[in-house]
C-alpha cells in the first residue's frame with residue numbers, strides 16, 4: 001500500500017506523521033486516561049456494542065474534552081490536528097468500547113463533507129454545534145430498493161420556490177431517532193444515459209413538516225435502525241450541500257474515510273479483550289495460537305488502516321486500499337466471537353451476570369451487520385477486481 005514520501009510532507013505535517021510518532025503516542029495516552037474516567041463503571045456487554053452504542057451524554061462529555069472534530073479547523077472550534085490524531089482517537093474509543101454512535105457520522109462524514117463541499121454559511125451553522133455535541137446527524141443513503149446499488153435512489157427533490165420539495169423513503173437509517181438532521185442523497189433530475197448523474201445531497205432538519213421516523217427493531221429488540229419517510233418535505237436551497245447533480249461524486253469521495261478507519265477492525269475488540277481475560281492463567285496451547293494469530297492480524301490491520309490515513313492526509317485517493325481494509329477487517333471482526341466459542345465453554349446469554357457470556361451475546365447480535373454496513377463483502381471485492389482489471 002503506498003503512502004506519502006518524506007519529500008511530499010511539509011514540516012508541520014511531518015510533526016504529525018510517523019517520524020514524530022511520540023506526539024501521537026502522548027495523545028493516545030491522554031485519550032486513554034480521559035476515557036478511563038468517562039467510562040468508569042460501564043459493563044463489558046455495554047462496551048461490546050461498540051460504535052452501535054449511542055449515549056448522547058457520553059458524546060457531550062467527550063465534546064467537553066475537545067474530542068469531537070479534532071481534525072477540523074480551529075476557526076469553527078475544531079482541534080486543528082491532522083487525520084492521524086483522529087485515527088488514534090478512534091482506535092482508543094473503539095478499544096475502550098465507548099458508546100460513540102450519537103456523534104459518529106457527523107464527526108466522520110458530515111463535517112468533512114461540509115469542509116470540502118459546503119458553503120461558508122453551512123460550515124458556520126453546523127460545525128461548531130457538532131463539535132459541542134449539541135446536534136447529531138444521521139445518513140440517509142439506503143432505500144428499500146437502493147442499498148448496494150445506491151445509484152437507484154428514488155427519493156426525489158423537486159425544485160420549488162426558495163428550495164426543494166422532497167418525497168421518498170430512506171431505510172436502515174442508523175440513529176435517526178436521536179438525530180436532529182439527516183444528510184440525504186436525493187434524485188434532483190433523471191439520470192439519462194449516465195446512472196450516477198442527477199443526484200444531490202441535502203441536510204434535512206428531521207423536525208420538518210412531512211417527515212415520519214419509524215423504528216425498525218433488530219431481532220434482539222434494540223432500536224438502532226429507522227425508516228424515514230419524507231412526504232413533500234420542504235428543504236431550503238441553502239441546505240443543499242455542493243452543486244446540484246454532484247451528489248454521487250461527493251458521496252463516493254468520502255468512501256475512503258468511511259471504509260478504512262479503525263471501526264473496520266476494532267468493532268469486536270472488547271470481546272477479544274474479555275476472551276483474553278477469561279483465558280488468563282492457564283490458556284493452553286490452542287488458545288495461545290488463536291490469540292497470537294488474532295493479535296498478528298490486528299497489528300497488520302492497524303498498520304494498513306494507518307497507511308490509508310497517511311495517504312488521505314497527503315491528499316491521495318485511497319478507495320481501493322480502503323475497500324481492502326474493510327474487507328479484511330470484516331473477516332477479522334467476525335472471527336473474534338468464533339474464537340471465543342471455540343476456546344471457552346460458555347453459551348452466549350444476553351442478560352447474564354457473566355461478563356463474557358453477555359459480551360459474546362451482544363457481539364454475536366451485531367456480527368452479521370459487519371460485512372453489510374458501509375459496503376458489502378461482494379461489493380468491496382468487486383471494487384478490487386475492477387482495479388485489477390478483472391471486470
Ligand SMILES: Cc1cc2nc3c(=O)[nH]c(=O)nc-3n(C[C@H](O)[C@H](O)[C@H](O)COP(=O)(O)OP(=O)(O)OC[C@H]3O[C@@H](n4cnc5c(N)ncnc54)[C@H](O)[C@@H]3O)c2cc1C
Nearest residue numbers: 139140141142147148149172173174369372373374376378
Ligand atoms: C449496521 C448497519 C448500519 C447501517 N446504517 C445505515 C445508515 O445509517 N444509513 C444508510 O443509508 N444505510 C445504512 N445501512 C444500510 C447499508 O448501507 C446497506 O445495508 C448496504 O448498502 C447493503 O444494501 P442492502 O441491505 O439493500 O443489500 P443489497 O444491496 O440488496 O444486497 C443483498 C446481497 O446481495 C449482494 N449484492 C448486491 N449487489 C451485488 C453485486 N453487484 N455483485 C455481487 N453481489 C451483490 C450483497 O453483497 C448482499 O450480500 C446500514 C446497514 C447496517 C447493516
